Amino acid sequence: MHTDGHLPAKFGPYGGQFVPETLMPALAELEAAYIALAADAAFAAEFSDLLRTYVGRPTPLTRARRLTAHLGGAQIYLKREDLAHTGAHKINNALGQALLARQTGKRRLVAETGAGQHGVASATVAALLGLECVVYMGTTDIARQQPNVQRMKLLGAEVRPVDAGTRTLKDAINEAIRDWVTNVRTTHYLLGSALGPHPYPTIVRDFQAVIGREARGQMLDALGRLPDACIACVGGGSNAIGLFHAFREDAGVRLIGVEAGGAGIASGRHAARFADPALGRPGVLHGTHTYVLQDAAGQIAATHSISAGLDYAAVGPEHAFLRETGRAEYTFADDDAALAAFQLLARTEGILPALESAHAVAEAVRLAPTLGRDRILLVNLSGRGDKDLDSVLHALKEREEPRT
Amino acid sequence: MSSQRIHAAFAAARAEGRAALMPYFTVGFPDFDASVAVLRSIIEAGADLIELGIPFSDPLADGPTIQHASQIALNKGMTLTKSLKLVQKLRIYSATPPLIMMSYTNPILAYGVERLVADAAEAGADGLIVPDLPLEEAATFEQACNTHDLALIYLAAPTTTSGRLTEIARRTNGFLYLVSLTGVTGERAALPADLATFVRRARSAAHTPLAVGFGISNPEQARLVGELADGVIVGSALIRAVAQAADPAQAAHDFVSRLRGALTAAGDPGSRAG
Numbered sequence: 001m002h003t004d005g006h007l008p009a010k011f012g013p014y015g016g017q018f019v020p021e022t023l024m025p026a027l028a029e030l031e032a033a034y035i036a037l038a039a040d041a042a043f044a045a046e047f048s049d050l051l052r053t054y055v056g057r058p059t060p061l062t063r064a065r066r067l068t069a070h071l072g073g074a075q076i077y078l079k080r081e082d083l084a085h086t087g088a089h090k091i092n093n094a095l096g097q098a099l100l101a102r103q104t105g106k107r108r109l110v111a112e113t114g115a116g117q118h119g120v121a122s123a124t125v126a127a128l129l130g131l132e133c134v135v136y137m138g139t140t141d142i143a144r145q146q147p148n149v150q151r152m153k154l155l156g157a158e159v160r161p162v163d164a165g166t167r168t169l170k171d172a173i174n175e176a177i178r179d180w181v182t183n184v185r186t187t188h189y190l191l192g193s194a195l196g197p198h199p200y201p202t203i204v205r206d207f208q209a210v211i212g213r214e215a216r217g218q219m220l221d222a223l224g225r226l227p228d229a230c231i232a233c234v235g236g237g238s239n240a241i242g243l244f245h246a247f248r249e250d251a252g253v254r255l256i257g258v259e260a261g262g263a264g265i266a267s268g269r270h271a272a273r274f275a276d277p278a279l280g281r282p283g284v285l286h287g288t289h290t291y292v293l294q295d296a297a298g299q300i301a302a303t304h305s306i307s308a309g310l311d312y313a314a315v316g317p318e319h320a321f322l323r324e325t326g327r328a329e330y331t332f333a334d335d336d337a338a339l340a341a342f343q344l345l346a347r348t349e350g351i352l353p354a355l356e357s358a359h360a361v362a363e364a365v366r367l368a369p370t371l372g373r374d375r376i377l378l379v380n381l382s383g384r385g386d387k388d389l390d391s392v393l394h395a396l397k398e399r400e401e402p403r404t
Numbered sequence: 405m406s407s408q409r410i411h412a413a414f415a416a417a418r419a420e421g422r423a424a425l426m427p428y429f430t431v432g433f434p435d436f437d438a439s440v441a442v443l444r445s446i447i448e449a450g451a452d453l454i455e456l457g458i459p460f461s462d463p464l465a466d467g468p469t470i471q472h473a474s475q476i477a478l479n480k481g482m483t484l485t486k487s488l489k490l491v492q493k494l495r496i497y498s499a500t501p502p503l504i505m506m507s508y509t510n511p512i513l514a515y516g517v518e519r520l521v522a523d524a525a526e527a528g529a530d531g532l533i534v535p536d537l538p539l540e541e542a543a544t545f546e547q548a549c550n551t552h553d554l555a556l557i558y559l560a561a562p563t564t565t566s567g568r569l570t571e572i573a574r575r576t577n578g579f580l581y582l583v584s585l586t587g588v589t590g591e592r593a594a595l596p597a598d599l600a601t602f603v604r605r606a607r608s609a610a611h612t613p614l615a616v617g618f619g620i621s622n623p624e625q626a627r628l629v630g631e632l633a634d635g636v637i638v639g640s641a642l643i644r645a646v647a648q649a650a651d652p653a654q655a656a657h658d659f660v661s662r663l664r665g666a667l668t669a670a671g672d673p674g675s676r677a678g
Contacts, residue, residue, distance in 0.1 A: 009540070018509050018536045020465045022561035022586055024568065164471065170462065177464045182587035184563060284509040284536070285462065297483040298514025299461040 007031060009198040010289075011321035017197040019177075019287045026184045031199040033104045038206070043099065050095055054128065055085045057092075057210065061218040064379075066348040073368040074375035077227065078351070079215045081239065081382045086121050088354065088383030089211060089239045090192060094121035096207035098129050101188035108132040108183065111190040112176040114141055114169035114235070115309035115356060116148025117383050118192030123157035133157040136175040140167040141308045147387050166302045169235075169312045173286050193236025194316035197287030201241075201317055208242025215378060216246045227378035229254035229367070233359040234330065235271070235309050237316035239382035244328060255327060257319060258363045260305035261334035269304035272332040273315045274323060285314040306335040306395060307355035307388075333362035339395055341365050342385060354383030355391060407555050409530045410502045410578035413452045414613040414634055422667045423630035424452035426615055427660055428506070428639030430473035431456050431490050432482025434652065439477075440493055441653040442646055447498050449660035453615075454494070455533070455637060458487045458507035465535040467590025469640035473647070484511045484520065488527045495528025502578070504531035504557065509541075521548035531555035531578050539571060549577070559583050562602050566609075573609040579635060582606055582616045590640045591621035595628060603632045623666035630667045638663055 010016055017027060037043045051057040060083060064076040081089035094111075101109060109126050111133065113119030119135040126133035135152055139161050142149055152159050165171040173196075180189040194204040212230075219226055230247055232240035234257040244255045262270030273280040273291040279301050283292035293301040293313040305311040322328035333341070338355055341362035346352050353361055357380070364379045371377075385392070417424035427446050431439050446454060459474035459482050466474070484507065491503055505524055512520050512534065524532065532554055537545060539558065549556040555578030560569055563586055573580055582603060585596040596602075599616070606614050615635025620626055626636045642659055649655030 016541050017538060018541055019538065020535055020561070020583075021538055021559045021568075021572070022563050022583060024538050024540075025563045025565050165461065165475075174462055174464050178467075178588045181465070184586055281514075283513050286464070287536070292510070294510065294514065296514065297485070298511035299478060300510070 005032070005035065007035065007199050007202050011318045012324060014288070014290050014317035014320040015198055015201060016289050017287060018284045018289065019197045020181055022181050022184060023197070027197055027199065029104060033100060034199060034203055037100060037103055047096060047099060051092070051210065055091050055095065056083065058214045058218070059083050061215060061222065064349050067345060068368070070344070070348050071365060071368040073373065074228070074371035074377045075373065076364050076368060076377050076379060077219070078379050078381045079211060079243065081211060081380060082351070082353065082357070082384035086117070086124050087386065088117040088121065089208060089242060090118040090121035091124065092210055092242070093192065093204050093207040093238060094118065094125045094190060097188065097190045097203065098125040098131060101131065101190070102129055104188065106186060106188035108187040109190045110134045110136070110176050110179045110187055111192060112136050112169065112172040113192065114172065114311060115307065115354065116141070116145040116152070116387060117309060117354070119157070119159070120148050120151050120155070122190050122192070123152040123155035126157060127155050134179065135159050136162050136172040136179070138167040138169060138172050139163045141169065141172070144391050145308055145387055146390065168303070168308065170300065177286065193238040194241045194318060195236040195286060195288060195314065201288065204238050205241045205245060205318060208238050209245040211239065211242040211380065212244060212246030215243065219378065223376070226250055226253050227376040228371070229256055230378045230380070231256045231258065231360045231363050232380040233258045233310060233356050233382060234315060234319060235260070235312050235356065237319045239380050241316060241318055243380045244322070248327065254329065255322065256363060257328055257330040258359045259330060259332040260307060260310035260359060261332035261337070262304040264334055265332070270332070270334070271303040271305045271311050271313070274330040275332045282320070288314070288317045290317040290320045291315050306338060306391060307359065309354070309356040310359065331363060333359040335395070337362040339392065342392060351381070352385035353381055354385045355388045357382045358385070407553070407578050410453065410555055413502050414579065417452050418634070420668070423633060424615070424635040425450065425660070425664050425667055426453040426455055426635050426637045427451050427642050428455040428457055428617070428637055430459055430470060430477055430643060431487050432459055432477030432480055433473040433643070434476055434647070435480045436482065436486060436490065438652055440490060442656040443494055444497055445653040445657040446660050447501055449657045450664040451501055451660055453502045453504060453635065455504045455506050455639070456487065456491065457639070458484055458505060458511060460508040460511055463508060465588055467588040467640060469591070469643050470589050473643050484515050488523050491524065491527040491529050502530040503528060504533060505529050506533040506535065509534055509536050517544050518548045521552050521554050525552040525554045529554060531557050533557045533559070533581060535559060539575060546575070557581055560606055562586055562596070562598060566605070569606060569609045573606065573611065576612055579613040579615050580606060580610050582614055582633065584616050584618045584620070587618065589618050591644070592619040595619070595625055599629070600632055623662045626663045627666040627669065636667065
């Protein structure tokens, strides 16, 4: 397939490898190992066996009957990544990369985490494969995602707090990269989203593409047709790219990415890279050229979202490309809309979504009533919301209190 | 002008039988005026070349000391535009030392690559180091730097394979920056054990002087590195010395003088490669 022994490093003008020279040989080694492994039948068999017997794939497709009836428009289906082991889609990529690390002889994993879902997934696969695992996490995120911090520790990972910058995902990635630069000979950087330097955006997409492959087949089996739109939240964008990839040639299927609108675009306190031309412009963050929230001087902007997993200044480079080509469209849901969608899904379907996934649900809530009952929306429910109970209860309390 | 000034600086040090001293300092730290005063005293104390660190919010190749200095500088309103004004001031102050700007990619993209390179050359800078810009991404930077005669200086690391090292050595301008260790900037108790091997490997590939940076923390380490390489870069240790001092300019002068003294004492004319 890739006869020259390389994968494309860019998606149109986006992507690339903007990293210190120290890491360039490691990226080349990773790319070579991935190409070799992708063509290896034994690896494919082990990976798919673990996805089935350990992760619990395929995850179900759920018809959201009561939500659909409540909204009174398009029929809504949920791809249930929240039912994957560890409670989110992150495990798909973590497992694939950990097997890759083992293949390259790296016994130590470093990972970053925002909401903690990727950290938990990394700690889990490290335990499964007997690897050492260090997870960097911003102190703001540690405070709002305590259950996941405890889970990582119980799984045997070391959680290193990052008290720099905005103390969120961006700063955790900085520290993970610094660790990787220092220990590059022994350590694999288990990057959790479709971000960072080539070949990460491609590798992460490929490991997450199982979401869309399954969902597309499940749609055809259940309904004999494809959905009218696929909807997924976009932080770095791994669950979205994982869903979209299988549908990219299906011209009739709209691909809709939902960014975090935070406190509203006008407030400047958000993580909507595509929605705010004042802050979101092409630039370079964490090794990749993509849309980045930044000030006029090119300093990375502080971001805000109720959801830690979407609270990040850059978007995966393939999303920038899909937007530019018009194949995918991007919108946003703000904190209030996500919170309302969280409650609505809980009460109509008995599912507590992750606050990240609640942004995708919010877009379905907005879109469904505008469409006919013969239309179908496929929403990626990328994770479960147990980790978010503190954040949700706190936010609800805040909104109930009379404003003075 | 640019490459010639860099060439002259290394040649002058070589003529004295010692390695060139290249202090690194974050511009705008602890504020604009104080950093100008510090950099002037660094020149007075005998620096041969000066590396000017342009602050960035997410400096992923830097350790805690430079991260902290960068954040303070940004909090005080330092920008790339103001950094160019600082370059201009230093160039008016002294025509001698090459001024090398070090900036991460994103502030340069925001400013405009071509425009930044033109304005830097105009302000009196001689070289540009971009720590997150490997060969593969550097085409537009190389073109602009060639047009405006600004030396684009590449970094090589201990992990750099021999094929890459040859290509990096071929494409660098002015000098080759050797990252002494696998890691970020910041002080270390000891020099990496494989440094001599790495410098030898680079020497056989290079047509320019070799300068070593990252982790060089005191005069004794500078002396040891000066025996291996043509240039010695010291950043975090200098910033820490300045940050702790009541009189930053005086502290910078004292520390740079000691580094320079260590290199001078190590001088041994005739042993150095041309």
